[in-house]
Amino acid sequence: MDATSRTVGTAPAGAPGAPGPEHPVTGGRKPAEPVDPMAPYQAADFPWYGLDDGWTGRRWLGQVGAGPGIRTPQQDAGADYGTLGHGDEPAKQPEARDVRRFAVVVTVARRPGRRSADNTGTLEATSASSAAWLAGSGLLAATWPGQLDRALRQDWMDQQSALAWDLADDLDGPGWSSLTLPVSGLPQPFRYRESEYGWVLAGEAPGVLLGAYGRGVSAYGVGFGAVADLGVYRGR
Known part of the structure; x- marks a missing residue:
């Protein structure tokens, strides 16, 4: 970066x-x-979450995003959401995707309902569905079939992204099941789903909304905690 x-x-x-x-x-x-790759994380006005101390493997910085219109005029800098990775980092070669083991935690700021940036409409407040969508799209980006050529890949991404959007918008629907996982040591309910590409879950934590996605790492064995020192994700 x-x-x-x-x-x-x-x-x-x-x-x-x-x-x-x-x-x-x-x-x-x-x-x-x-x-400094940590600067966008440090500029955030919300706490970052990652896997708790039960995870002893590699940790790495992901990406930070700022959604258009998500911030209010008083929040004119910083991040709206971002990811912290655990396990194998993103593969540079498509054929290496199938052997990766990873879990990525998505932290989303709680933002109220507000007017859009161009003042032409209203944006909904962020919710667990926001975290589910970001986690679902992150899983797709990390696991798309490497054997697809560029044209077919785009068709596949469009189709799967539309499905992920619909699923995220219906967390209480049949596409999801319930899963309770520890957040800072306390049990917290999540919505969870599996597919051939990996798993996605979404829920809440103090001050933020949480999403996560992974492959090759069991979602049933993970726990989450607020990150006290981002340096562990920088590899120091």
Whole structure:
């Protein structure tokens, strides 16, 4: 997640006229300062949740998002939701997807019903369905069949995304079952579903809404807790 800026119009090092003691850089853009991957997490106005101490495997930073119109004018910076990963990180090669074992926790800020950013409509308050949708779409992105070509892959993603949306909008429906898991040591009800691609669950925690998805890791054996030190997800 580091951001760098390429200097335009300078000669390679060692070439005549290249920057150096005799030819200092007087124009062009300076390289951008590296972006701290934890900065978006630290800017959030809500607590982050991950798997609790029962998980002893690898932990890694996921992604942070800010939904258009989700924040009120008083919340003009920071995050609206984000993920923290556990186990195997996202596979770079499609064929490696089937052997990955992972569980990803999605934390969603509690936001009230509000006007849209362009003031043309009303946005619903965030809910467990919001967490379910983000978790479901995250699972799809992590497990799409690698053997599909680009055109078929998009059709598959469109079809499965529509299904995930419908399922998230009906957490009390037959597509979900009940599952009780510990959150900060206390039992908390969740809605849970499995598919051939993995599992998804959604529920609540103090101050936030929680979603999670995984594959190769049993959902029945996980627990959640507020993250006291994000450094454990940075690998330090």
